[in-house]
Amino acid sequence: MSDDELDGNEPDDTSWDDEGWNEAGPVAAFAAGIPMSMDRGPASVTCRFCGGELDVHQRVTNQTCSRPDCRVQLGKETVAKAGAAIEERAEARRRLAQRRMEPALEEVKRRLGPAGEGANTAIVPYTNAGLAPLPAERLAEFEAHLDRIIEEGFGPDYEGYNDDPDYRYGDRMRFEADDPFAATCCCIACRGNCCHLGRESKAFLTGHMVNYYRYRDPAATPEQIREDYLSRLPETSTVDGCVYQGPMGCTLPREMRADICNSFRCGGQDAMMEALSANPDAPAAIVALTLDHALTEDPDAPVLRALTMTAEGEITIHEDIPLPPMPPEEGDTGREGEVR
Ligand code: SF4
Ligand code: SF4
Numbered sequence: 021m022s023d024d025e026l027d028g029n030e031p032d033d034t035s036w037d038d039e040g041w042n043e044a045g046p047v048a049a050f051a052a053g054i055p056m057s058m059d060r061g062p063a064s065v066t067c068r069f070c071g072g073e074l075d076v077h078q079r080v081t082n083q084t085c086s087r088p089d090c091r092v093q094l095g096k097e098t099v100a101k102a103g104a105a106i107e108e109r110a111e112a113r114r115r116l117a118q119r120r121m122e123p124a125l126e127e128v129k130r131r132l133g134p135a136g137e138g139a140n141t142a143i144v145p146y147t148n149a150g151l152a153p154l155p156a157e158r159l160a161e162f163e164a165h166l167d168r169i170i171e172e173g174f175g176p177d178y179e180g181y182n183d184d185p186d187y188r189y190g191d192r193m194r195f196e197a198d199d200p201f202a203a204t205c206c207c208i209a210c211r212g213n214c215c216h217l218g219r220e221s222k223a224f225l226t227g228h229m230v231n232y233y234r235y236r237d238p239a240a241t242p243e244q245i246r247e248d249y250l251s252r253l254p255e256t257s258t259v260d261g262c263v264y265q266g267p268m269g270c271t272l273p274r275e276m277r278a279d280i281c282n283s284f285r286c287g288g289q290d291a292m293m294e295a296l297s298a299n300p301d302a303p304a305a306i307v308a309l310t311l312d313h314a315l316t317e318d319p320d321a322p323v324l325r326a327l328t329m330t331a332e333g334e335i336t337i338h339e340d341i342p343l344p345p346m347p348p349e350e351g352d353t354g355r356e357g358e359v360r
């Protein structure tokens with residue numbers, strides 16, 4: 021292979037079209053070891069995240085090396101692409117929720133008294149699932165997962181990882197800072213709707229988090245990490261939710277949570293953050309609404325709960341706000357009622 025090819029450049033003696041294909045087609049190109057990608061775009065011989073060298077298989081699949089952090093980045097990218105595809109539909113549902121919740125938000129602001137007029141507002145999802153002790157089989161599953169990721173975090177994949185000058189936990193640590201209280205209030209009103217995704221993923225914990233634990237505490241032993249994670253389990257957690265989804269929210273301290281748990285915001289919480297940047301000292305009026313709210317017209321249905329926060333940070337939960345009727349159609353497709 022020529023230097024040009026190794027550099028990912030087009031070989032001089034071949035005619036290539038705009039997408040990086042030559043007349044002989046992909047099989048010939050692959051057999052010749054010519055860099056290419058499955059989406060027919062120009063291929064690279066280096067990892068697009070860390071710049072490390074790729075083997076032939078990696079070049080023709082996702083152009084990512086097997087370094088743990090690059091695999092995490094690839095996972096995030098895949099999730100982001102899937103998210104973009106459903107965003108359009110979610111936007112219609114969001115508009116529907118906003119139109120339906122207008123009268124409810126007015127009522128919640130009214131409960132703050134005269135200060136309510138200048139309140140920062142948000143509409144967030146709501147989970148009305150109950151709380152229960154974790155069933156024995158789910159605890160056993162979680163313990164097995166913990167054992168696996170501890171083995172991984174102490175395994176060869178991470179050897180010397182924290183000595184790598186290219187690798188820092190700066191980004192992660194930036195998200196560990198506490199949110200402004202009004203933003204946390206969104207999650208209190210919501211009761212952790214997004215944390216249901218933490219059920220199957222076992223709190224999104226991976227060997228990466230075990231390694232991060234070791235980065236913070238280089239003397240930590242596998243037994244200590246295991247014990248620390250198990251000791252944070254709440255006595256009761258949300259049915260069908262994450263094992264750490266307790267009555268007052270997540271029971272893991274931020275530094276022990278997966279990256280996504282610290283960095284994810286739903287649309288409603290984003291809106292609150294934006295309002296706070298313009299109006300940091302205002303009270304807050306938050307309405308939380310289940311994703312299936314459009315299935316009912318019963319004003320007393322347990323699909324809505326609200327929260328007010330005064331400028332002094334005092335919070336009140338309001339479970340008696342009547343569910344407003346469905347607004348007239350607006351040509352949107354959001355009748356299933358997804359909030360975010
Ligand atoms: S980020 Fe949004 S969906 Fe997740 S717990 Fe907070 S308010 Fe609920
Ligand atoms: S660890 Fe905490 S923030 Fe993450 S999914 Fe579980 S309850 Fe939610």
Ligand SMILES: [Zn+2]
Pocket residue numbers: 067068069070071072084085086087090
């Ligand atoms: Zn890489």
